[in-house]
Amino acid sequence: MAVEVVLPMLGVTVEKGSISEWLKKEGDKVEKGESIFVVEADKVSTEVESPGSGVLAKILVNEGIEVPVLTVVAIITQAGEEIPEDILAKAAPASPVPEAVEVDAVASATPKAEPLSPIPAAPAPVFSSGPTVQSGPVRAVPAARRSAKEKGLDLAFINGTGPDGVITCRDVENAATASRPKASTLAARMAAQQGLDLSVVAGSGIRGRIMRSDVSAFLDPSQSEGPALGQVIPLSNVRQVISRRMSESAFGAPHIYFFAEVDLDPLLAFRKQLVPQVEDAFGIRLSLNDFLIKAVALNLLDFPLLNSRLAPEGVVINPQVNVGLAVAQPEGLIVPAVAETDRIGLVAIAEQRADLVERARSGRLTLPEIERGTFTVSSLAQYDITLFTAILNPPQSGILSVGQTQDKLYLDDQGQVRSKKISVMGLGVDHRIIDGAVAADFLQNLKRKLEAPAFSFSHL
Amino acid sequence: MKTYDLAVIGAGPGGYHAAIIAAQHGLSVLLAERDALGGTCLNRGCIPTKSFLADTGLLEKATHSPVLTGTDKLKLDLKAMVARKNKVVTTMVTGLSKIMDSHGITVVSGQARLEGPGRIRIGPRLYKAENIILALGSRPAVPGFIPFDGKLIQTTDQALDPASVPSRLGIIGGGVIGLEFAAVFMALGTKVTILEMLPDILYSEDQEVRRTIRLLMARSGVEIRTATKVLEVNRAGETVELIHQNQAGKSMSLTVDRVLVATGRVPVLDGIDPQRLGLEMNGPYVKVDSFLRTNLAGVYAIGDLVGGMMLAHKASAEAEAAVENILGGAKTVDPDLIPRCIWCRPEVAAVGLTEDQARESGRRVRAGRFNLPNSGKAQAMGEIDGFVKIIADRDNGEILGVHMVGEHVTDMIGEVLMAKTMEAAVEDLAGVIMPHPTLSENIKEAALDWSGLAIHALKQS
Numbered sequence: 078m079a080v081e082v083v084l085p086m087l088g089v090t091v092e093k094g095s096i097s098e099w100l101k102k103e104g105d106k107v108e109k110g111e112s113i114f115v116v117e118a119d120k121v122s123t124e125v126e127s128p129g130s131g132v133l134a135k136i137l138v139n140e141g142i143e144v145p146v147l148t149v150v151a152i153i154t155q156a157g158e159e160i161p162e163d164i165l166a167k168a169a170p171a172s173p174v175p176e177a178v179e180v181d182a183v184a185s186a187t188p189k190a191e192p193l194s195p196i197p198a199a200p201a202p203v204f205s206s207g208p209t210v211q212s213g214p215v216r217a218v219p220a221a222r223r224s225a226k227e228k229g230l231d232l233a234f235i236n237g238t239g240p241d242g243v244i245t246c247r248d249v250e251n252a253a254t255a256s257r258p259k260a261s262t263l264a265a266r267m268a269a270q271q272g273l274d275l276s277v278v279a280g281s282g283i284r285g286r287i288m289r290s291d292v293s294a295f296l297d298p299s300q301s302e303g304p305a306l307g308q309v310i311p312l313s314n315v316r317q318v319i320s321r322r323m324s325e326s327a328f329g330a331p332h333i334y335f336f337a338e339v340d341l342d343p344l345l346a347f348r349k350q351l352v353p354q355v356e357d358a359f360g361i362r363l364s365l366n367d368f369l370i371k372a373v374a375l376n377l378l379d380f381p382l383l384n385s386r387l388a389p390e391g392v393v394i395n396p397q398v399n400v401g402l403a404v405a406q407p408e409g410l411i412v413p414a415v416a417e418t419d420r421i422g423l424v425a426i427a428e429q430r431a432d433l434v435e436r437a438r439s440g441r442l443t444l445p446e447i448e449r450g451t452f453t454v455s456s457l458a459q460y461d462i463t464l465f466t467a468i469l470n471p472p473q474s475g476i477l478s479v480g481q482t483q484d485k486l487y488l489d490d491q492g493q494v495r496s497k498k499i500s501v502m503g504l505g506v507d508h509r510i511i512d513g514a515v516a517a518d519f520l521q522n523l524k525r526k527l528e529a530p531a532f533s534f535s536h537l
Numbered sequence: 538m539k540t541y542d543l544a545v546i547g548a549g550p551g552g553y554h555a556a557i558i559a560a561q562h563g564l565s566v567l568l569a570e571r572d573a574l575g576g577t578c579l580n581r582g583c584i585p586t587k588s589f590l591a592d593t594g595l596l597e598k599a600t601h602s603p604v605l606t607g608t609d610k611l612k613l614d615l616k617a618m619v620a621r622k623n624k625v626v627t628t629m630v631t632g633l634s635k636i637m638d639s640h641g642i643t644v645v646s647g648q649a650r651l652e653g654p655g656r657i658r659i660g661p662r663l664y665k666a667e668n669i670i671l672a673l674g675s676r677p678a679v680p681g682f683i684p685f686d687g688k689l690i691q692t693t694d695q696a697l698d699p700a701s702v703p704s705r706l707g708i709i710g711g712g713v714i715g716l717e718f719a720a721v722f723m724a725l726g727t728k729v730t731i732l733e734m735l736p737d738i739l740y741s742e743d744q745e746v747r748r749t750i751r752l753l754m755a756r757s758g759v760e761i762r763t764a765t766k767v768l769e770v771n772r773a774g775e776t777v778e779l780i781h782q783n784q785a786g787k788s789m790s791l792t793v794d795r796v797l798v799a800t801g802r803v804p805v806l807d808g809i810d811p812q813r814l815g816l817e818m819n820g821p822y823v824k825v826d827s828f829l830r831t832n833l834a835g836v837y838a839i840g841d842l843v844g845g846m847m848l849a850h851k852a853s854a855e856a857e858a859a860v861e862n863i864l865g866g867a868k869t870v871d872p873d874l875i876p877r878c879i880w881c882r883p884e885v886a887a888v889g890l891t892e893d894q895a896r897e898s899g900r901r902v903r904a905g906r907f908n909l910p911n912s913g914k915a916q917a918m919g920e921i922d923g924f925v926k927i928i929a930d931r932d933n934g935e936i937l938g939v940h941m942v943g944e945h946v947t948d949m950i951g952e953v954l955m956a957k958t959m960e961a962a963v964e965d966l967a968g969v970i971m972p973h974p975t976l977s978e979n980i981k982e983a984a985l986d987w988s989g990l991a992i993h994a995l996k997q998s
Contacts, residue, residue, distance in 0.1 A: 261959055261960030261961065262934070262960060262961050262962040262964075262965050263933060263934070263935055263960040263961075263962060264960060266933045266934070266962065267933070270933075286959075288960055289960055306867065309866070309867070
């Protein structure tokens with residue numbers, strides 16, 4: 078039975094992607110779960126596994142061509158099996174193009190993309206929840222089909238304005254124009270010179286036209302002046318997605334917050350003791366965050382309800398505990414997650430954490446690293462911020478916010494004034510799933526863990 | 538008391554644009570003007586002189602026509618020329634007044650006085666406004682040593698209702714205004730002499746433009762003396778003697794029947810006391826930031842009052858920016874996108890850098906040019922004096938400067954402005970399908986020539 082290979086959903090911030098490399102050729106045998114191509118989108122490249130076993134019968138989208146996610150990019154058949162007509166028809170036009178008016182969906186994108194228009198396929202509206210691939214045959218006049226094929230456009234994404242929705246030549250022309258980002262000549266030349274894909278640049282000109290200042294600001298955000306009073310900053314793709322998701326989370330998932338003052342002296346002493354030994358033995362320096370991440374992961378094992386998400390079928394307790402760490406970048410916040418945080422030791426956490434943060438700052442994270450998170454830790458310990466709240470990172474149901482480490486005076490047993498280091502930690506949860514008492518227990522338990530580090534981390 | 542969203546002082550092309558744009562955006566607007574709507578531009582500048590130039594140009598063209606006969610008997614009725622000018626001005630001012638009414642703009646006649654942020658006084662009445670735009674404009678500079686009498690020794694304001702045509706006219710100042718009046722009187726048969734203190738006329742324009750204009754003006758009989766300092770202006774009966782010193786320091790005398798002083802313009806500050814208000818100044822001009830804001834809260838200033846190019850469309854562009862900023866925007870006016878037009882004979886139009894400035898900027902630049910004798914339309918019109926020159930960056934094709942001399946070039950520079958505003962490259966201009974036969978084709982040819990591909994030009998070796 079033939080299997081369609083689609084460009085996977087590349088995460089919420091991504092609507093299009095391009096295959097940077099096919100790891101298999103047409104005719105190669107593939108196993109289910111084996112990587113067959115590498116997809117690139119925004120700043121992330123991901124290897125994509127084969128959805129089935131068999132022979133890679135046909136590659137429909139070649140390297141370097143940007144297409145919407147969920148586009149059929151290849152077909153896998155069983156050995157000796159013909160590519161079923163219906164799948165091929167749905168996925169790609171037969172070649173040569175039949176002269177029938179009744180044609181079926183997708184014109185394959187041609188491999189040679191014009192250098193100045195790097196997105197030959199007409200993308201679906203950029204911020205819809207996903208492309209709407211029409212099922213069933215798409216009707217187009219033969220000339221429109223030919224023209225779409227020449228332009229590397231996908232008929233399934235073109236609205237037909239002819240009788241009964243038939244796609245006309247004009248529709249194809251319009252789609253071709255619409256798919257190209259509108260930029261001034263000088264902006265396009267600057268982008269070409271710098272090897273920048275204009276589709277990632279937000280235009281500040283009339284009707285979103287990309288002007289030279291947009292390109293230079295994108296290339297070097299530090300060079301452009303900070304926002305001036307009264308200025309209107311066009312929303313970049315990343316910012317649009319962040320704003321949509323933040324609204325969804327803030328208004329869709331009722332948040333409740335809990336705060337606890339955590340005595341850090343024991344943990345700081347424990348860390349001080351451990352750091353030189355660990356550094357000596359493993360060559361890595363444990364940060365306070367590593368202990369936090371680990372403590373949170375252990376706490377999630379005690380309270381699996383906070384390691385969950387709300388789905389139509391119910392509250393899904395995630396099978397893994399992957400604690401994410403919020404990393405600030407100029408383009409926006411990104412949250413890579415440490416994999417299987419509950420199972421691995423502090424050293425492994427520190428190694429993963431250091432690597433993830435470094436790659437987050439240089440924009441080289443892979444998609445699974447961002448998507449696998451089941452709980453988020455957001456720390457402003459470096460700031461002079463006493464406490465703060467955070468919005469849940471959907472579909473997660475819990476987020477921990479860590480305020481500055483500060484000195485606090487207290488009276489000891491002898492009535493002497495002493496000082497200790499404390500941090501105010503905030504827990505935000507999705508109140509649809511998690512009751513106040515559960516959240517309070519979670520935070521209290523976490524506080525206890527952090528205040529008794531020797532015990533908490535000893536069983537590992 | 539009603540508080541207006543915006544009060545504008547001065548109803549010239551800066552002030553009335555600001556008032557209309559603000560009203561279009563729903564603001565309540567008060568517009569104060571002590572004279573006539575339209576300011577210098579409409580009453581004493583752009584429009585009246587264009588009316589004169591249209592009439593005198595017609596005479597000049599007819600007189601020099603190789604095909605008309607009996608042209609030696611042609612005469613221009615000076616009274617009718619002035620009357621037509623006045624009618625044009627009245628029509629425009631009346632129209633402007635109706636436009637103001639249609640937008641519900643409160644126009645108050647009288648000398649306005651800025652009392653402080655948010656407050657202006659017109660006559661005895663105090664008005665309040667959230668925002669104020671100062672658009673008071675400028676007036677001709679009147680050097681102290683010149684004994685103006687308004688008849689024989691005039692400012693340009695006083696030259697707009699001539700009762701007679703002088704046979705000899707001395708113009709002090711070879712800038713834009715001086716050359717424009719030279720063109721008017723030269724066509725009326727006056728022997729015009731221009732005395733310019735700087736080493737050249739139109740000193741801020743491209744060298745090639747200056748050379749061409751000097752040559753063509755001289756050919757039309759206008760005498761131009763540059764690097765010449767006027768020391769004394771003495772009225773002697775019905776003539777005036779101009780004592781001046783040439784470059785070599787030699788004193789000379791010139792006797793004329795009328796003197797026109799066109800030595801630039803100074804900002805009008807009537808009703809504004811910078812010292813009392815604590816209003817920061819930039820020399821004689823009101824100081825503003827790039828968003829047209831003065832140092833006083835909610836007080837903006839635009840146009841000639843803030844210096845820079847003293848042009849009507851610069852004031853209007855600043856009006857647009859100031860209003861947008863009042864509405865919460867952050868708009869600035871790019872001086873590289875302000876065209877410069879000079880209505881001498883033939884006309885000059887330019888935008889951006891001169892060729893020298895472009896080369897000195899350190900960028901790799903190249904100039905494309907097209908000479909009017911190669912243009913079919915220019916030949917057909919019998920107006921072949923001039924050229925189009927486009928200077929662009931060799932690396933990315935950015936149009937850095939465009940300079941044109943010739944009839945109707947002031948109407949053509951807009952095409953280039955459009956291209957430049959849209960960040961088109963010089964090759965984009967070359968790719969436009971221009972109608973034939975027109976003068977616009979010359980822009981395309983110059984753009985083609987930039988790549989060595991002009992059509993109506995000899996092959997370059």
